[in-house]
Amino acid sequence: MIATAGGTVLARCTGDRPEVVSATPAQGFRVQTEDDDGGPRVRFRAGQTRIEVKLTCADGRPVAAVATDD
Numbered sequence: 679m680i681a682t683a684g685g686t687v688l689a690r691c692t693g694d695r696p697e698v699v700s701a702t703p704a705q706g707f708r709v710q711t712e713d714d715d716g717g718p719r720v721r722f723r724a725g726q727t728r729i730e731v732k733l734t735c736a737d738g739r740p741v742a743a744v745a746t747d748d
Contacts, residue, residue, distance in 0.1 A: 710723070
């Protein structure tokens with residue numbers, strides 16, 4: 679599980695491909711998920727605060743890169 683100020687992401691890896699199992703926003707945040715060639719992303723947003731979680735896999739486990747823009 680990946681916890682951020684905007685919410686939590688539960689992810690898994692199938693082979694070397696990350697997959698979002700669930701994304702739950704924190705109170706006051708909205709959540710958006712998308713999956714493109716670069717892998718899945720989860721975005722949490724509340725007002726001007728944006729938190730993006732980008733997922734990759736390493737050794738069969740999900741790895742998150744979290745960026746905050748507020």
